[in-house]
Amino acid sequence: MSRPSVHPFDVEVPQLREPDNRAVPERMKDVQGMPGTPAGLALRVFQSGFAAVAVAVMTATNDFPSVTAFRYLVAALSLQCLWSVSLAIVDLYALLVKRCLRNSKILGFFTIGDAITSTLTFAAACASAGITVLIHSDFNDCAQNHCARFETSTAMAFVSWFLVSPSFFLCFWSLASR
Amino acid sequence: MSRPSVHPFDVEVPQLREPDNRAVPERMKDVQGMPGTPAGLALRVFQSGFAAVAVAVMTATNDFPSVTAFRYLVAALSLQCLWSVSLAIVDLYALLVKRCLRNSKILGFFTIGDAITSTLTFAAACASAGITVLIHSDFNDCAQNHCARFETSTAMAFVSWFLVSPSFFLCFWSLASR
Numbered sequence: 001m002s003r004p005s006v007h008p009f010d011v012e013v014p015q016l017r018e019p020d021n022r023a024v025p026e027r028m029k030d031v032q033g034m035p036g037t038p039a040g041l042a043l044r045v046f047q048s049g050f051a052a053v054a055v056a057v058m059t060a061t062n063d064f065p066s067v068t069a070f071r072y073l074v075a076a077l078s079l080q081c082l083w084s085v086s087l088a089i090v091d092l093y094a095l096l097v098k099r100c101l102r103n104s105k106i107l108g109f110f111t112i113g114d115a116i117t118s119t120l121t122f123a124a125a126c127a128s129a130g131i132t133v134l135i136h137s138d139f140n141d142c143a144q145n146h147c148a149r150f151e152t153s154t155a156m157a158f159v160s161w162f163l164v165s166p167s168f169f170l171c172f173w174s175l176a177s178r
Numbered sequence: 179m180s181r182p183s184v185h186p187f188d189v190e191v192p193q194l195r196e197p198d199n200r201a202v203p204e205r206m207k208d209v210q211g212m213p214g215t216p217a218g219l220a221l222r223v224f225q226s227g228f229a230a231v232a233v234a235v236m237t238a239t240n241d242f243p244s245v246t247a248f249r250y251l252v253a254a255l256s257l258q259c260l261w262s263v264s265l266a267i268v269d270l271y272a273l274l275v276k277r278c279l280r281n282s283k284i285l286g287f288f289t290i291g292d293a294i295t296s297t298l299t300f301a302a303a304c305a306s307a308g309i310t311v312l313i314h315s316d317f318n319d320c321a322q323n324h325c326a327r328f329e330t331s332t333a334m335a336f337v338s339w340f341l342v343s344p345s346f347f348l349c350f351w352s353l354a355s356r
Contacts, residue, residue: 067316069308122297123304130247130305131312138245176354 034170035087035110036094036101044091047163048084051077051121054156061146069127070150076117076124077157080164083117087167107175114168118161125157212348213265213288214272214279222269225341226262229255229299232334239324247305248328254295254302255335258342261295265345285353292346296339303335 032039054077064070087110094101101107132150135141210217232255242248265288272279279285310328313319 068311119300122300126301126304127308127311130308133246133305134309134312172350173354176351 031170031174033166034101034174035107035167036091036099038095040167040170041088041091041095043163043167044084044088047160047167048081048088050156050160050163051081051084054153054160055081057149057156058153061149063146064150067131069124069131070153073124073128073153073157076120077160080117080121080160083113084164087113102174104175104178107171107178111168111171111175114164114171118164118168121157121161121164125154125161128154128157209348209352211344212279212352213285213345214269214277216273218345218348219266219269219273221341221345222262222266225338225345226259226266228334228338228341229259229262232331232338233259235327235334236331239327241324242328245309247302247309248331251302251306251331251335254298255338258295258299258338261291262342265291280352282353282356285349285356289346289349289353292342292349296342296346299335299339299342303332303339306332306335 030037033043034040055074058064058070058074058077064074090101093099101110128150132147132154135145135150136147208215211221212218233252236242236248236252236255242252268279271277279288306328310325310332313323313328314325
């Protein structure tokens with residue numbers, strides 16, 4: 001007999017392989033804050049919450065449409081709110097059915113979306129901050145303007161941007177480290 | 179003889195190994211635009227050039243210090259110019275002595291520096307854009323202000339930010355894909 005006899009304990013465990021027969025590389029562990037994790041869901045909820053507050057506070061002033069930057073802030077933060085709410089729903093679904101959102105197409109889509117919305121949000125927050133400081137410090141004209149509301153809305157926009165950044169970086173990192 | 183005879187063509191090529199005996203993972207190829215490449219050096223030179231032009235055009239107006247956002251633009255773009263010039267010198271040195279800048283500490287330092295300077299530059303550009311649009315479109319007050327110069331300076335700041343982004347993303351990507 002040239003064929004060696006197979007002992008049950010000698011059976012080699014087959015290595016996990018991807019469809020194209022490459023060995024599966026070592027994957028990054030599930031870092032909290034990535035899509036499909038509880039912290040990721042929390043980030044999305046807070047992002048959309050702060051964006052909604054920024055829009056609500058800004059639209060509560062009657063004279064915001066006279067300044068282009070404030071109109072832009074309302075538009076950009078509304079988009080941010082919609083995007084974050086959508087991804088919160090996706091995260092919630094992934095958590096409920098215990099599905100992993102570690103597909104490179106999904107991650108690429110989330111990364112690009114986060115990059116665009118966070119850039120728009122940050123631009124809106126900075127433009128509004130520029131105008132707010134101009135009215136408050138340079139013109140000293142808070143008597144005729146709703147300085148407090150403009151400042152609150154700008155601050156909320158910055159907080160919303162600050163909460164989008166970790167989502168973006170974690171998506172980008174896990175996309176790059178695949 | 180139980181030892182098999184070694185034929186010259188059967189000699190196994192030893193796999194490259196890192197000092198701690200792990201197999202060297204497949205590294206990203208030298209993508210043009212990364213630190214230590216000719217395109218990376220070109221990016222740095224253009225970044226610093228546009229930042230310098232933005233500062234020069236803004237400081238050529240005599241009334242820029244009356245607006246906080248314009249003072250901030252001068253400060254942020256000066257920092258950007260200094261940072262880009264420093265990295266251009268490092269890139270030039272690396273190219274001349276043919277050294278690879280693919281050390282993870284160096285890449286981490288470049289990534290953090292690029293993230294900070296590009297965020298400051300983008301914030302300055304957005305704040306200035308907000309003020310410029312306010313003066314030009316909302317107040318229609320270009321007769322008393324140097325609208326053209328403010329707009330040119332803001333545009334140069336945006337171009338400078340746009341050129342920092344690829345440097346940052348390539349550094350971050352190669353750091354994450356190590």
